[in-house]
Amino acid sequence: MKLSFLLLCLSASVAFAQSKKPATKPAPKPAAATTKLPGQLIYEQNCLTCHQANGSGVPNLNPPLRGTDWVLGDKTRLINVVLKGLQGQEVEGDTYDNAMPAHDFLTDAQIADVLTYVRSNFGNKASEITAEEVKALRGK
Template sequence: MRKNILMAGTMVLLAVTVIAQQKKQIHKTLPVTAKSSVAAGEDVYTQFCVSCHLPDGGGVENMNPPLINTSYINGDKARIITTVLNGMSQQEIDGERYNNVMPAFNYLTDKQVADVLTFVRNSFGNKKPAVTVADVKATRVKLVK
């Protein structure tokens, strides 16, 4: 029992260290306007995403996809925005099938969606352009029609 508690504590410390290192890297490379979006996006990620995609963005094999260098994260912004707004189920991503259901987060504001996706697209080794509120609005309008 004591060994399990020690191991769990070590894993939490490791996750906190990884996130702190990622923050340093993100803030070195992003424009000033995107930095505030990344910071706000990290809060959204912690509240809604971390339980499935984990602190390091590694996901869970066969359940929740990783957020590290995948076509979904680094590809078309509209596709990842649609995924956040509509959710996902039984999806294949980059040749791997993930069976857990991702709920729709369509109740998040356009800013929250833009911030969390900017955070993800600039964390975990990803370095992609920010997702803007205008990107989210445009995608949301198309989904409503």
């Protein structure tokens, strides 16, 4: 009798377990979209190593990109730094030992995007640079 009762209980629990729907995990929440501007991506790929994530530069090696006349001032000069590079030039009263290589391999739009990003980030508030402005200087 005991054996038949145990078998009956066992078959009932198996039947019950099979009738239950398997537990489903809640759908994962989508990660917050981190949309980066094209200029930010170009900065991260080409500029961040020398000028740092916050645009502070590296003392005596690479100049800062925040709050300087080189960034906020004359667009032509800034565009030419990216197109032609820069070496041995005093920046805001300080000398920096590392040479800035030319980044003329970037397209006009990429240079405009990255310079607009730099001129509007790191506490900077300056007007955008257009691909047309870069194109006009590249040809000179």
